[in-house]
Amino acid sequence: MTKTTPDALPAEGGPGDGPLLAVDNLHVEFQTRAGVVRAVNGVSYTVGAGETLAVLGESGSGKSVTAQAIMGILDMPPAVIPKGEIRFRGTDLLKLSEDARTQVRGQRIAMIFQDALSALNPVFTVGWQISEMFRVHRGMSKADGMKKAVELMDRVRIPAARQRVHDYPHQFSGGMRQRIMIAMSIALDPEVLIADEPTTALDVTVQAQIMELLADLQRESQMGLILITHDLGVVADVADKIAVMYAGRIVENAPVYDIYKAPAHPYTKGLLDSIPRVDLKGQELYAIKGLPPNLLDLPSGCSFNPRCPYRQDNCVTDAPPLYEISGVRSSACHYWREVLDGERQ
Amino acid sequence: MGRYVIRRLIQAIPVLLGATLLIFCIVFALPGDPIAALFGDKRPDPAIAEVLREQYHLNDPLLLQYWYYISGVLFRGDFGVNFADIPVSQIMAGKFQITLNLALTALTMEAVIGVGLGLWAALRRGKATDTMILASTLLLISVPTLVTGFVLQLLLGVKLKQWTGADIFPVAGTFAGWRSYLLPGFVLAGTSIAYLTRLTRTSLAETLRADYIRTATAKGLSRRRVVGRHGLRNALIPLVTYLGADLGNLMGGAVITETIFNLQGIGNQLFTSVYLREQPVVVGIVTVLVLVYILANLVVDLLYAVLDPRIRYE
Ligand SMILES: Nc1ncnc2c1ncn2[C@@H]1O[C@H](COP(=O)(O)OP(=O)(O)O)[C@@H](O)[C@H]1O
Ligand code: SF4
Ligand SMILES: [Mg+2]
Numbered sequence: 001m002t003k004t005t006p007d008a009l010p011a012e013g014g015p016g017d018g019p020l021l022a023v024d025n026l027h028v029e030f031q032t033r034a035g036v037v038r039a040v041n042g043v044s045y046t047v048g049a050g051e052t053l054a055v056l057g058e059s060g061s062g063k064s065v066t067a068q069a070i071m072g073i074l075d076m077p078p079a080v081i082p083k084g085e086i087r088f089r090g091t092d093l094l095k096l097s098e099d100a101r102t103q104v105r106g107q108r109i110a111m112i113f114q115d116a117l118s119a120l121n122p123v124f125t126v127g128w129q130i131s132e133m134f135r136v137h138r139g140m141s142k143a144d145g146m147k148k149a150v151e152l153m154d155r156v157r158i159p160a161a162r163q164r165v166h167d168y169p170h171q172f173s174g175g176m177r178q179r180i181m182i183a184m185s186i187a188l189d190p191e192v193l194i195a196d197e198p199t200t201a202l203d204v205t206v207q208a209q210i211m212e213l214l215a216d217l218q219r220e221s222q223m224g225l226i227l228i229t230h231d232l233g234v235v236a237d238v239a240d241k242i243a244v245m246y247a248g249r250i251v252e253n254a255p256v257y258d259i260y261k262a263p264a265h266p267y268t269k270g271l272l273d274s275i276p277r278v279d280l281k282g283q284e285l286y287a288i289k290g291l292p293p294n295l296l297d298l299p300s301g302c303s304f305n306p307r308c309p310y311r312q313d314n315c316v317t318d319a320p321p322l323y324e325i326s327g328v329r330s331s332a333c334h335y336w337r338e339v340l341d342g343e344r345q
Numbered sequence: 346m347g348r349y350v351i352r353r354l355i356q357a358i359p360v361l362l363g364a365t366l367l368i369f370c371i372v373f374a375l376p377g378d379p380i381a382a383l384f385g386d387k388r389p390d391p392a393i394a395e396v397l398r399e400q401y402h403l404n405d406p407l408l409l410q411y412w413y414y415i416s417g418v419l420f421r422g423d424f425g426v427n428f429a430d431i432p433v434s435q436i437m438a439g440k441f442q443i444t445l446n447l448a449l450t451a452l453t454m455e456a457v458i459g460v461g462l463g464l465w466a467a468l469r470r471g472k473a474t475d476t477m478i479l480a481s482t483l484l485l486i487s488v489p490t491l492v493t494g495f496v497l498q499l500l501l502g503v504k505l506k507q508w509t510g511a512d513i514f515p516v517a518g519t520f521a522g523w524r525s526y527l528l529p530g531f532v533l534a535g536t537s538i539a540y541l542t543r544l545t546r547t548s549l550a551e552t553l554r555a556d557y558i559r560t561a562t563a564k565g566l567s568r569r570r571v572v573g574r575h576g577l578r579n580a581l582i583p584l585v586t587y588l589g590a591d592l593g594n595l596m597g598g599a600v601i602t603e604t605i606f607n608l609q610g611i612g613n614q615l616f617t618s619v620y621l622r623e624q625p626v627v628v629g630i631v632t633v634l635v636l637v638y639i640l641a642n643l644v645v646d647l648l649y650a651v652l653d654p655r656i657r658y659e
Contacts, residue, residue: 073562106565113563118556122655123578136566168654184564 018090019046020224021070021109021192026084028065028248031077035296039065041248041303042084044322047192047224052215054235054256055228056271057245058292063228066245067194070226071111072101088192107137110190114197116177120169126153126180127165133187152183156213175206179213186217193218194226199234211238233275236260241328244268247293247303250322254329264331264340266310302333310335346650349658350643357639361632362415368631369411372624414628424632425625427618433629437611441633444610447602448595450523450530451537456588459538463545468572470550479546482539494532494605501528529606533599537591544587549580582652589645593638 028040040062047053055063068074070086072093086093088109093101113119121129130152131145140148146165153161156179169177178198185193195214199207215238218225227235235242242259244252244267252265263269270288290307293299299306301316308315315334322330325340333339380394380403397403402410417423424433466478485493531538552558553576561575562568600612607613611630618626650656 071563073559102565102567104565106563111563113556113560115556119560121557121561121575121579123582123653124575132566133564136564136570170655181560 018087019048020051020089021226022046022085022087023066023070024085024087026066026069026086027082028062028069028074029080029082031080037295038298039248039295040069041298043243043245043248043250045243045250045253047226049191049224050218050222052218052225052227052235052238052240054232054239054242055226055245056232056235056242057230059230060292060295061245062248063230063245064196065248067111067196067226067228070192070194071109072105073111106133106185106190107188108190109192109194110185110188112178112181112185112193112195112198115201116174116181117169117201119181120177122169125166125168126172129169130165130180130184130187133184137188148187149183152187153180155186156180156183156217158183174202175210178202178206178210182210182213182217186221186223189221190223192224192226194228196228197230198227200229200231207234211235214238232271244271247298248295249303249332250330251304251332252330253322254325254331258329262340262342264325264329264336265333266308266335266339267304269339270307310339346647346658350647353643353646357643360639361635364635365415365418365628365632366411369414369624369628370407372619372622372627373407373410410624414625418629418632424629427623427626433625436614436626437629437633440609440611440614443608444596444599444603444612446523447526447529447533447599447608447610448592450526451534451595452588452592454530454534455537455541455591458534459541460545460584462538462542464549464577466542466546467549467553470546475546478542482542485535485539488535490532490535490601491605493535494529494602497528497532498605525606525608529602529608532605533595533602537595541584541587545580545584548583549576552576552580555579582649585648585652586645589641589648592641593634596637597634 023043023045026040026043027038030037030039043062043066045053045055055066057063065074065079069079069081070093074081081094084094088104093104096104120126127146127149130149131140131142134140134145134148135142150161150165153165158164158176158179164172169180172180178201182198193214198214199210202210211234214225214227217223227239229235232242236256239256241253241255243250244259244265246267252259252263252268254264259268260272263272267288274287288307293303293306299316301314301318302308302311302320305311305315310333312335318334320332320334322332323336324330325336331339380389380397402413405413414425417425422434424437426432427436462478462482466475469475549572553572557579558571558576561571566575596611598612599608599610600616602608603610603612604616611633615627615630618630646658650658
């Protein structure tokens, strides 16, 4: 299969040093009537080919906005990106022309949304919507596009794909609908797939099946996978590494195993402690006290300081940088050592 | 689907009966004597008047009169005769065509201008074009048809002809073929154009906020395709409903326009017949209008199912 390559963009497997996709110190603001909403305040994460990055954080922490910035589907205005880079194979996507970005979108970086019922167009058949990728981007005929759609529906394990290709989204169950979204997103073999809470709207057994499907597809194609979630339990089995977000910032970046073993940020620690655990059954669940901050008026110093059990005086005045702990690990906490050692203050 | 249509048609019968009875009562309650009106200024011979009264059942109770009438319509397709013995169906036939032409012209203008302006405004939301379009719709809504009618007749009809020498927009009658309908069609469609513009703007703007629009963008489709294919197809649904329902309104509301432009349609006829207290003609016209309403609504509902696959009639 040939890929159209916009001028400024290296071809698949081409040069481009470093990771497949790197978000670097990204800032996104929304100009609203109430003021400037600082939704993303210096997010950095990377994902390599064949790698799965889980982006974890409470609702409102800026996970989706970051993803939409990568896709280039933010409404600008009201959104503005005052600072930061999004490097795809070494090229900063933010510096590309709108035309060049359209070439990347959907073909080389694709996205799956949370609620497949509202994310699929209600008035077109699922076959039409999947085959649109081939018709528009590959110039295929309607009939060939439909054949491809059936193949893809088979690939995401939708039973009786040949018959169901002519059905409309509302005629499918929630899980099947999400499979259709997935089929549509992987249609052109993207190099990066962003899944924004792909299982949140589904029940637990279906959640596991969808996760398994995503993991399988990723293994087959070696794409970089960014899994956005607010539920650590969902991604634990499939993720290679985790980026924890709080108030529009990454507070901890680490391999999954390391985070589970010993978190290096008080917020991550709070998240882990609030997961129900079989061995602690019957005990009251821990909950991080307080509320997420107002993005119109972020606290000075460390954004987490009003809720932090480790807080010291300098936390209120000095914003912590992302401290490098090891080559693969970093934490945005002045006292990451103490947290890592498990000393609750 | 077939069963649904039949059920809807059966449901329409009481509506039709109710509407005709109502209009029958209203016409009956009008002051004045139709037989006297027939003789104009002259005083009718009481004996002749009495014979005529008997012949047209004017001495019978109201409900009985209604029964004579409606049984003729239902069982013989006979809308009766007026007081000059001309069949009502014959009176209506040619006039109905004129009104239908007028209404269809108006509907086409509505669809083209209203939807067009609405799309334009939606795509330029908050910009000067948008504000200007919104302001002009407001103007169109607030100025009465009577005023737009006369003003346009004067400017585009009379004055334009004086200046250019060419009769581009005929101002009266139907002798110029389809061009005769342009000006009255626009006047009739005026407020509807304005409403449809606003409806289109709102509908498309709302559709463009939908999640599936974001998905379409994320698929790497051009803005044109996202709006024109994914957006418009969804935004169209309420517009078709509005257009369909408006056909009845346009036909029923043509009285003023037909009078201004001297079009001999059913609106004009209705006006004359109410004046002359020709019950059979008034009731006949209203019956046909009610039928048009009912059928237009049925067509809209069926179109709805075609446009929106989530809707199914069994
Ligand atoms: N169009 C917008 N206008 C103003 N604020 C927005 C807009 N989109 C998102 N936000 C704000 O950005 C913040 C981050 O949102 P989001 O990235 O969706 O969070 P999540 O981590 O739950 O995905 C939220 O507080 C939200 O209110
Ligand atoms: S910097 Fe201070 S307030 Fe922030 S997380 Fe670390 S200890 Fe808590
Ligand atoms: Mg989100």
